[in-house]
Amino acid sequence: MADFGGWLMPIEYPGAGVLAEHTAVRERVGLFDVSHLGKASVKGVGALDFLNRMFTNDLTRITDGKAQYTLLCNEDGGVVDDLIAYRNSDEDFFLIPNASNTTDVVRVLNEQAPAELVVKNLHEKFAVLALQGPKAQAVIQSLGINPTMDYMAFAHVQIAGFEVILCRTGYTGEHGYEIVPRWTDATHVWDALVAAMQPFDGLVCGLGARDTLRTEMGYPLHGHELSLEITPVQASAGWAIGWKKDSFRGSEVLRTQREENTVRTLYALRSNDRGIPRAGMSVLSSEGSEVGVVTSGTFSPSLKTGIALALLEPSYAEGDSLIIDVRGRQSSVTIVSMPLLPSHVR
Numbered sequence: 001m002a003d004f005g006g007w008l009m010p011i012e013y014p015g016a017g018v019l020a021e022h023t024a025v026r027e028r029v030g031l032f033d034v035s036h037l038g039k040a041s042v043k044g045v046g047a048l049d050f051l052n053r054m055f056t057n058d059l060t061r062i063t064d065g066k067a068q069y070t071l072l073c074n075e076d077g078g079v080v081d082d083l084i085a086y087r088n089s090d091e092d093f094f095l096i097p098n099a100s101n102t103t104d105v106v107r108v109l110n111e112q113a114p115a116e117l118v119v120k121n122l123h124e125k126f127a128v129l130a131l132q133g134p135k136a137q138a139v140i141q142s143l144g145i146n147p148t149m150d151y152m153a154f155a156h157v158q159i160a161g162f163e164v165i166l167c168r169t170g171y172t173g174e175h176g177y178e179i180v181p182r183w184t185d186a187t188h189v190w191d192a193l194v195a196a197m198q199p200f201d202g203l204v205c206g207l208g209a210r211d212t213l214r215t216e217m218g219y220p221l222h223g224h225e226l227s228l229e230i231t232p233v234q235a236s237a238g239w240a241i242g243w244k245k246d247s248f249r250g251s252e253v254l255r256t257q258r259e260e261n262t263v264r265t266l267y268a269l270r271s272n273d274r275g276i277p278r279a280g281m282s283v284l285s286s287e288g289s290e291v292g293v294v295t296s297g298t299f300s301p302s303l304k305t306g307i308a309l310a311l312l313e314p315s316y317a318e319g320d321s322l323i324i325d326v327r328g329r330q331s332s333v334t335i336v337s338m339p340l341l342p343s344h345v346r
Contacts, residue, residue, distance in 0.1 A: 002207070005099030007036035010206035018208035022301040025172050025213055029133035029202040031193050032210055035186065038102025039126045040095040042109060044117035048090035054112060054249055055085065056232060058242030064089050067152045067167055069240050071232050072105055073250030077257065078228035081105050082220065084169065086154055094165070096128065098222050127186035131193060132176035134344065135200040140166070140177060142196050147177065151346045160192035171210065173217035173343050215298050215307060218268050218338030224279060224295045225266055225309055233257040234311060236266040236338070264292060264311040268338045269322070271306030275331025277324050283310050284323040291316070294324065302341055308333065
């Protein structure tokens with residue numbers, strides 16, 4: 001167990017460990033308790049237009065019953081948080097931000113919202129469970145639910161007699177679902193899911209496997225690849241920006257960064273030796289000058305080598321070789337494309 005965003009979270013579970021939990025998700029199915037994630041709601045006439053001015057992505061591109069990955073920036077383009085927005089209607093949105101940033105997200109939205117909108121912090125009203133892996137759909141079907149929904153679509157269903165939001169999304173790169181029960185119902189829903197995945201040789205999984213899985217996919221984590229100092233353009237998250245919108249918070253700075261292409265940008269790295277990159281390590285050119293910094297690094301259980309995400313000078317490209325200073329020892333790495341493994345989310 002360890003502190004994470006103010007919550008005591010499991011890093012790994014007894015009897016398995018990070019490597020086994022990671023493999024379960026890639027090959028079969030795994031279940032995560034990610035109830036530390038925040039929850040909030042924005043309701044009222046004009047909610048759609050308001051959030052579209054606040055968030056980077058274009059909420060008009062999704063319909064009711066769909067969710068969207070987006071970001072809330074400050075006026076300088078820094079990321080207050082990245083989050084998932086669930087569109088119930090153009091007057092009713094459910095938000096899932098990150099744990100430690102929920103208060104800031106709700107505060108910013110409340111400060112900017114017109115009087116007719118109601119913004120609520122629902123952090124401890126709902127839990128969040130994530131069922132991920134190639135057998136996830138079969139597990140959901142075994143509970144009597146038809147899970148054949150599009151990626152990023154959601155529905156209100158029942159598990160073990162308790163109403164939940166079931167959304168076709170996740171943070172592992174595998175086919176999966178995020179399940180949002182009420183806090184008081186969460187243990188019952190968790191127990192039902194644990195029992196349902198046993199015939200598929202599933203495992204409960206902790207934050208250790210969650211981190212190795214998301215790093216293999218190049219998924220950003222706030223505080224590492226995104227922050228008040230690291231913009232979505234730098235984090236290679238331009239796909240989550242509605243560039244055709246007239247304006248949104250931070251849009252002027254982000255458009256300038258996109259056009260000038262002079263800021264450090266996120267790349268994936270793969271080790272050529274036994275070195276394991278870690279966050280904060282310097283990335284060096286072949287001449288020894290610092291050209292970037294590792295934002296996330298780990299041993300990849302799937303690739304059996306060290307991998308990293310790093311902010312690098314924009315002059316570099318896929319295939320280039322660089323050096324990471326691993327505690328005073330030089331480790332050779334190569335820039336590779338993201339994701340480092342094929343994505344199966346769809």
